[in-house]
Each structure stands twice: as structure tokens, then as C-alpha cells.
Amino acid sequence: MTATTEPVRTLPVPDLSPAALAAVTAEVATYAAEHDRSGAVPLPGLEAVHRAGLLTATVGTAHGGPGLGPRDAARILTAVGQGDASVALIVANTLNAHAAQAERPHWPAEAYDDLLRRSLDGPAPVNAIRAEPELGAPARGGLPTTTARRTDDGWELSGHKAYATGGTALAYHVVWAVADEPDGDPERPRVGHVLVPADAEGITWIETWDHLGLRASNTHDVVYDRVRVPAASFVEIPRGADGVYRDPAAASGPGSLGHAALYVGVARAARAAFVDFASTRVPAALGRPIATTERIQAVAGEVDVLVVQAETLLHGALLRLEAGDTSIVPELSGIKVAIARSVVAAVQTAVAALGNPALSRHGSLERHLRDVLCVRVHPPQEDTALLAAGRRVLGV
Template sequence: MTGVEAPAHTFAAPDLSDAALAAVTAEIAGTAAEYDRTAELPWAGLRAAHRAGLLTAAVGRQYGGPGAGPRDVARMLTAIGEGDASVGLLAANLLLTHAGQAAHPSWPAAAYDDLLRRSQDGPALANAVRAEPELGAPARGGLPKTTATRTAGGWRLNGRKAYATGGAGLAYHVVWAVADEPGGDPQRPRVGHVVVPGDRPGIAWIDTWDHLGLRASNTHDVIYSDVEVPADAFVEIPRGPDGVYRDPAAAAGPGSLGHVSLYVGVARAARSAFAAFARERVPAALGRPIAQTERIQTVAGEIDLQIVQAETLLHGALLRLEAGDQSILPELSAVKVAIARSVIAATQAAVAALGNPGLSRHHPLERHLRDALCIRVHPPQEDAVLLAGGRRVLGT
């Protein structure tokens, strides 16, 4: 490697065998119910994923990481999500951050080096902080009210964001903002992300997260008040050839299937919980486990069918991308929606068949159902996907 500087950090490739991933799933699952009750950040699950090397698996080779590709990332997130969906969401945001930096380096060098340094010792979380209370998610269009104002030494960040997953546990925020700068066009300002250390003065959290599912994800609101960052912290997002800014989350891409992957894990967890209950439940009138009845066997088959369908769509799409088949790109949004439907159908089938036990907080199926329903909120959302697909088919 003469003439090439060695990476400052080294991260070993994780064991991605089925047995190793199953062990991580089991360890994470051991604390999932308690974190769901307390809504505290699931540090035990995150540490388990970190020890297994999963949280740094997507660090690029140029930075000393394994450089895991989309299919391996999907397998890891499915395993983590099967253990705890909240850990899966936090891990997905981090892994996709590392994968994005590996493919298209954009972070300030010192900031990314610091994130990697922190990652040597334990979970160091990062996430794109984009939604706002008035605007909602940016995939529907519009520009943020959050501003990055140019100063003599860098930028000053001001604004309020909603749904900032990771909360005060974030080592780094990647904040969507418009540039307020001398000579800028106020009608068409530069748009970008501001890379902000989570411990910077001026960051205040508002505990707004009281959600149906993913309760331990700490997806709270955050206020930035005159947060000072250096000049290279603003990373511009280019406009399209027509000069219009379009949010990259408005259409699915290879990275967006990472979030979908964790919910496939939730469906798997629901299948396991359903099977365990069916084997153990022996009604007095029946005298044998309900697992031995054709009714429950048929439901189990339906659950399995939906999961097989979701996994085949997920990995089939990723294999086509891996092979260089670009023709699937316009179809990825529809793939995301189809996987979401299968995940929810599998989980709802399990709950419906068990009746009251499936809706009781004493049984994990109730938590899995709540978590599975959250797949719908990830962009692109179903109505936008169906509208775009219909227009494409009809040529309108």
C-alpha cells in the first residue's frame, strides 16, 4: 500500500452465519419487553449488536471497516429487528449513515473520524434529523424552516425538528436545513445537511415520543438554538437538472430497503411467538395443544407464506441491484409497499387467530403488532407509491 495512508481505525467483519445472527437476536430479545415498557433507549440491545460487530459492519473499507453490502446489511437488520424493533431502527439509521459515507463521502473528515473513534468503544449513534412539526416528513415536498446562518467561523444552526430517532443518545445529528448566507438567493436557498455533534451547546430535547410502537427508539423533538458548527459542517444537497430540489426519500432506493428489513424481523418474531403459544396452549375442551389442529396449522402456514413473500421480494430486489440490473430502480417503491403489506398481514394473522392472548401485554405478539404497524410511516408511503405507479402505467 505504498503511497496510500492506512485507515486510522479498524473494524473486524462480523460473523454473519445463521447461528451467530440467531444468538444476537436472542440476546437483544431478552430486554426488548422491558425497554418497551420503560421507553428508555435500549442500550443493552445496542451493546449486544455492537459487540457482535453489526453496528460498524457498513463502515467503508477506506475507513478500516468491513464494507458490508446491502444484502448483508438487510440480513443484520432483520436479525436485530427480530430481537427488538427499536434497536433495529436505531441500527438501521446508523448502518445506512456508514453505508452512505462509504459510497459517497460527504461528512467533514474530523467529524466522521470522531464518530469512528467513538464506535471503537461502544455504540455511537448517528441519524438524519429531517422532519419538522409544521412541515412533517420532507418526502412530501417543501423546505425546512431550520436555518444554518453563515458566521465568520462557520455556521449557526437554529430550528426545531420532530421525530429525531435516537434522542439524547445520538452521537451525531445530520440536520436538514437551508443556508442563510451572504449573497444567497432567498427564493432558492441552498439546501443541505448540517453535521452536528450531539453534545454541542444549544441542543435541547422535548420528550414528545409517546407512540404506538417502537417505543424505545426515543424519537423525540429537538430544538437547536444558536448551535455553532465549523464551516465544513454544511453539506449541500444538489438540486436537479431543472433547478428544483427533490427530497431523496421521496422514492425508494437500495438504502431505503434497510428500514424495511428490520420489520421483516418483527414478522419473524411474531411467527415464533405464535408457534410457541400454539404448542403450549392446551384448552380443557380439546385436551391437546392447539398446534395440532388444522385451523392453527393453516394460520401458521399463512403467516409463513407472508414472511416468505416479504423475504423473497427483499432479497430478490437486492440481488438484482447487486447484479447491476438498474431496471428495478423504478419498482423499488412498490417492492417496499408490498413487503410492508406482507409484514403487517403476517403479524395481524397471528394476533387475530389467538384472540385475547394476542392482544394482551403479557404476550409478545401485542408488541410485535404495534411495531409492525410502524413500517407504514417510512417513506415513500403507500398512497404516494400507488399514485406514482399508476401514472407510470397510464402514461399520465
């Protein structure tokens, strides 16, 4: 398989100054409530991220991109997540895909060049589409029932996938499948990802997503009915030295912290909403803003400490990775859990202090609460992370 080695185009270098990121946050936030209510694909938010050059920030320099690393990606995702968590989730998946290609080129040249061309024309999100209705999350083990059948000139993809974030906004699907080959080993088939352009024939969306949070992420089911792709479109995931297939999504890395970063943005948004309400709410019996009371000041301090804790964990871990400290790698799952606990606690604390106004859909705090709870579903999930950490420290 050949991969792009010479840039065929130049992609924009994004401005990551605090002011520029704040402007993106503000524009994305403009549409967040509307899309949360309708569940529509959040195209205006994606277009804002695209115009700022953020959607291709992790495209490698070898491919004409800026080649930004995990810490910059985390800053982007926190800023976008502060505006709209649904948009940020789609962006996170896209940045992860480009970062993986930059680190280890594996897309065929024609497909990746096509993706980059689409990225110049407008938002071109990518997602690894892996879960299935019967299997559930692949990080829990098992193999997909989705199959890529070998043909004379390529592959024919068929199967039903669940939780395909991005929906019809996607430019490419990276579909987890088992190879069905005439000369393959039926007892130990090859497993990999099939790179599928979103406009290929045979793709049908089923609008199943009706979720508590991330309502505009369009994480619907998708069916592939004999979708034909070229031979180079199947990218095998190698088995281990012992011949056992292990799902790469079950392992922690900078990408999993990228997902956590967007929820740091949600916690920031909740903190800002709390401050705004406390500064403008003047009960008749009090005669002054509730922000002037010690109780609310203490709550604001608690929320702030939790947000700062999450941000420090996130960037501290990424700084250590950036410095080449590989000793932290086994701890990344636990760090993701700690970040998740901090951001959920921050939003819940703000909501609990304000009572009914925080739960009203006339404000944004109830949306931030619903969105932040979704941090727990991203792998590695808490139970598996704690089990792994326990076995590591106990040496068993």
C-alpha cells in the same frame, strides 16, 4: 471539503452466520419488553449490536470498515428487528449513514474520524434528523425552517425538529437545514445537512414520543439553539439541472428496503411467538396442544407464507440491484409497499387466530402488532408509491 481517504483505524468484521445473528436476536430480545414499557433508550440492545460489530458493518473499506452491502445490511436488520424493532430502527439509520458515506464520501474528514473513534468506544448511532412539527415529513415536499446561519468561522444552527429517532443515544445528528448566507440567494437558498456532534452546546431534547409502536426508539423532538459547527459541517444537497430542489428521501433505494427489512424481523418474531403459544396451549376440552389442530396448522401456514413472501421480495430485489439490474429501481417503492403489506398481514393473522391471549401484554404478540404497523410511515409511503407506479405503467 476533504473526506477521509485512508483508514485511520480498523473496525471489526462481523460474524453474519445464522448462529451468530440468532445469538444477537436473542440478546436484544431479552430487553425488548422492558424498554417497550418504559420508553427508555434501549442501550443494552444497542450495546449487544455494537459488540457483535453490526453497528459499523457498512463502514466503507476506505475508512477501515468491513464495507458490507445492502443484502448483508438487510440480514442484520432482520435479525435485530426480530429481537427489538426499536433497536433495529436506530441501527437502520446508522447503517444507512455509513453506507452513504462509503458510496459517496461527503463528511469532512475530522467529523467522520470522530464518529468512527466513538464507534470503537461504544455504540455511536447516527440519524438524519429532517422532519419538523409544522412541515411534517420532508418527502411530502417543502423546505425546512431550520436554518444554518453563516458565521466568520463556520455555521450557527437553529431550529426545531420532530421525530428524531435515537434521542440521547445518538453520537451525531445529520440535520436538514436551509443555509442563511450573506451572499446567498434568498429566493433559492442552498439546502443541505449539517453534521452535528450530539454533545455540542445548544441541543435540547423535548420528550414528545408517546407512540403506539417502536416505543423505545426515542423518536423525540429536538431543538437547536445557535449550535456552532465548523464550516465544513454543511453538506449541500444539489438542485436538479432545472434548478429545482428535490428531496432525496422521496426517492427509493436500498436504504428504504433496509427499513423494510427490520419489519421482516418483526414478522419472524410474531411467527415464533405464534408457534410457541400454539405448541404449549392445551385447552382442557381438547386435552392436547392447539398446534395439533388443522385450524391452527392452516393459520401457521398462512403466516409462514406471508413471511416468506416478504423475505423473497426483499432479497430478490436486493439481489437484482447487486447484479447491476437498474431496471428494478423504479419498482422499489412498490416492492417496499408489498413487503409492508405482507408483514402487517402476517402479524395480524397470527393475532386474529389467538384472540385475547395475543392482545395481552403478558405476551409479545401485541408488541409485534404495534411495532409492525409502523412500517407504513417510512418513505416512500403507500399512496405516493402507488401513484408513482400508476403513472409509470400508464406512461403519464
